[in-house]
Amino acid sequence: MTPPPARRRRGGAPERSFPRKGSVRRSQMITTYGVGSMIAVDNESFIVSGIDSWNVDGAPTIHEHRLARVLGVQFFRLPPASDDTSKDGVHVRRFPLWHSCPTCNALQHVRGFNSPPGKNECGECDEELVPSRFVMACARGHIDDFPYWKWAHRNNRAGETGLCGGAMRLRTSGKTASLRSVLVSCSCGIPEVSMEGAFRGRALSDLKVRCSGKRPWLKDAPVEPCAEAPRTLQRGSSVAWQAIVRTALSIPPWSGGLAARLADHWETLRAIDRSELELALKLITLKDKDELPLEQVVALLDAENEEDAGTEEARTKDRANVALRKKEYERLSEGNPESSADRDEQFICERPRSSTSVLLPYGVTSPMLVKRLREVRALKAFSRVDTPDSHADVHEAQLSLTPLNWLPAMEVQGEGVFLRLDEERVDSWARNAAVAARVERIRSNHLRQLRERAKDPKSAPDSPASARMILLHTLSHVLVNEWSLDGGYPTSSLRERLYADETMAGLLVYTATSDSAGSLGGLVAQGEPAKLEKALRAALTRATWCSADPLCVESEASGAGSVNLAACHACVLLPETSCEQNNGLLDRALLIGTPEDPSIGFFTPALH
Known part of the structure; x- marks a missing residue:
């Protein structure tokens, strides 16, 4: 991405003079290095500041009305970009604050090293300091430096609260690569101790270390009282920061250019009476010098009123994802031909021109070619320690100290293929006793996992695992793998979007990526009935055998939390960026059956 030119004041000087500390792609600010995450720059470590400290004056605005209403904001912004000469952009703060010197082994707060101005060096050794590998965090998102003094003095404390006054040291023996070789000592004469055992769940609680309630990513944030038990984490651990992203x-009618043009006037248009709408549009037209069609504006207002009740229910029941997807499912099923769309239309979905009869043996009805689509991905919050899941109870750490009317987001353009399965045929297959038994094993394991994660097991959310969901999810995975091999797409550039509940039975495989992979119509061509039939047959045939068989197909449980059955990295698992369910709720036996019982496979009749 080419960043915009540096913004300057009238006098010609940069707006700010903060030193530049590296760069990341804009998309990474949503998925990898978002607010509250730790980022390594050379030999230094920083934490990304809250969005209320970002300089977003020149950052592009993104409008996606449906998603904004569900998340309670007015609009979205791309993370601000800057080049090598500008001094603005996303702000970071140094974290963790405890560092060590690899030469003299001193371990202390970074201020104690008397570093030269503008450098992160030991004042005695002129050696670059090493940020602490370890931090402590809790499930409410709080994070702080690891309590090295309490860890080293756990059996030799000078009173309950007093310090010994000695100088801490950190060294590595080099004997092993384990924590046993990371040694902490103090000049007061206590025995040297290793970091072994620091990652036990109750390691810090046993030392009577409580969560400090600190939020270093938020400027001037007060300390929050917190009763959560802190955990030791490695600075680069995947659970030290995990994005909570919502997409749509x-x-x-929101995919045309009209919705974006009306964004600044929308609240006014909603509040006025319909009889005054035409006059209001004329006044807006005088200001914007552009005609606004009354019929289309009325259609937008009607669409919003129709979604009002559903959206409010979705907010209270945390089912916003379902509310959004039902509308998408309707539109994907109905289509939006290019011939009837204007040039600004961002959603083009058409039926194939050739006959779809070749797909009937597979139970596939009404495939749709999505020739143009736009997806908005917004960073809603983040979590620590607990793994976020769309159906799990995790604390959502806030992105700013005070609520703002926007969230950071990115928009991507792409294309895809939408498939629906015959719902009557799926329901008939799901009534098979053997199928129901396999689904129940997955469902019970997933429910147990959700109860373990929930603070109150009685209020744990229900599992989405059903025969329909697992079938569609596994089919999506085998198709992604097949199109990656046959069409030349990187697997990570393909994504799935599932539509599975009592009223939906569809899946969308699409190429909404921030680069150019699959943006020239190649995936849409794979959705033509003749090619799609060959891809389905090849994918399902490939799924009949796995290099890990018979262990894979005979597995009683697999995957994190045992929420899979016949699924492994050699057959159906995908890169994490491509899967909506963290590679869970998969079972290829429901596609093609098992050697002992082929009848449980939904597609078994089509392959014989």
């Missing part, structure tokens, strides 16, 4: 496809 732009669909009619």
